[in-house]
Amino acid sequence: MGWKISMVALACAFGATASVYAQVQGVTDKEIVLGVITDLSGAVAQYGKESRNGMQMKVDEINAQGGVNGRKLRLVVEDNGYDPKKAVLATQKLVTGEKVFAVLGHLGTATNMAVLPFLIENKVFNFLPQGASKEFYDPPNPYKVALAPSYRFMATTSLRYLLEKKDYKKIGVLYQDDDFGQDVLAGVELQLKADKKSLVEKVSYKRGATDFSSQMAKLRAADCDLVIVGATLRELVGSVLEAKKIGFSPAILTTAAAYSQQVPALGGRSMDGIYASSFIPLPYNDDPNPAVREYAAAYTKRFNESPGLYSMYGTYTVDSFAKIAAKAGKNLTPETFNAAMESTRLEPDNFGNPGFVVTKNDRLAVKRIRMFQIVDGKWRPVSDLIETAAHSN
Incomplete structure (x- = not known):
């Protein structure tokens, strides 16, 4: 009789866990789905390609090490052509079609401005957008996580x-x-x-x-x-x-x-x-920092071109997201992710990239420039x- 009760309890617990996964957009027991909106065909397509490459290289590195709390990261990339109208369509596809948990590194100030209200309304994080506007962090909102001062x-x-x-x-x-x-x-x-x-x-x-x-x-x-x-x-x-x-x-x-x-x-x-x-230094192949030289060599070998600033932006963005998601634990929800973010201070990394600090009333991660x-x-x-x-x- 006792084993039957235990089995029933286990089944209920499993069902509750599965129910949580089903209810959290972009999160299953096996993966975290993340949207990337960048320019692959417009005026700053070079930046967009660098950013996408930097993100994908970091995602592959994280996944090769087991992912985040047992979940693999999966990027879904959409081209905004550096056009706010295309950005709106891309965002709608990612949020309502692909059901992403967050949008990472969206490239462009005007393109971000066009979609930010939709992301907030649908409770999807705009995580470290590659643009610089005060509206990306002020007024504060749990789904705003800005990379740079305006x-x-x-x-x-x-x-x-x-x-x-x-x-x-x-x-x-x-x-x-x-x-x-x-x-x-x-x-x-x-x-x-x-x-x-x-x-x-x-x-x-x-x-x-x-x-x-x-x-x-x-x-x-x-x-x-x-x-x-x-x-x-x-x-x-x-x-x-x-x-x-x-x-x-x-x-x-x-x-x-x-x-x-x-x-x-x-x-x-x-x-x-x-x-x-x-604020983020360019990753030159002859940089005096050996970690940067190693990164540049790996990037160049994979993509047959040297990394740029936006490559490093992409790497920094995925790395920061993964560290915070890991802190959030196995029960990853927008609420647990935000709580982990507000209670976590990420120190500067070995590339010389800045630390990351976000609080309830301060949604700007980086506040100093060089x-x-x-x-x-x-x-x-x-x-x-x-x-x-x-x-x-």
Whole structure:
């Protein structure tokens, strides 16, 4: 009789466990399903491919070691073409079709802005999106887990750094005409207001533009000695080359969105001297850190190209997710994952990537940036880590 009761109890317990698995989107007893939305065909497809590759390489490493509490990670990748409308369709497919537990490393500020309300409504984590907007972490929400300070506050911090080094007199801005570019512009204007300065010129361009002749002519006519370029990879290179073509040589400050090894690779020595802010270091094959060199060698062997910044973003994102999911334990739910996240402090890793800290009222994982400058064709650090005013108005 006793064994029958025990068997019944065991069956009930098994049934309850199976019921929990069935009720938790993206989680079974064998796997955790994760969505990836990135650009594989648009203006920043190189970044998107790097990010996807970095994520997949880390997922394969984790799965080869047994996964997370016995569950394998499975990535479902969708292309947003760097287009908010495509991002919405991709998100709907991942959330309602693939039933993902979280979306990891979604690339693009405007694309993220377009889908964030839908993710929150459906209780799916937007985990370490590869964009920088204050809305990604403020106001706080359990399903917001932001990677970086907003472009506004990175622009404010990096401009303040340059103005402390040199008193630039005539400052102009070239910015992408979308949420990302507007955020950069707002950050510049915020810092100039604090310094009792004003812009002498501001010009915009449409996402994907290739001709910057009119914009650079206006900035040259205003005699700018410093131009902040709120652009991504190709647009930064195109605009700087246009400036060189017309004999216009101001100091150039760009954002983390254009902090990429492709900038000097595509633009050549014309890119030397450009400043940018970021926080995760580029994984160069000749890095003095042996862990970075080993990572770069493994990546290059697998994908037949050197890793880039977004490769490291992808690796960092999956690694952080897996460590938190492991802390959440076998009973993985959005609630247990969030509780583990809010009670866990991840220290900087062996690559030199930053630590990870998120609380109930602070959904921004990384709050400090470092200044870099292109010297002899490579981005080199020129500052220590600098605190940003990430929660200012």
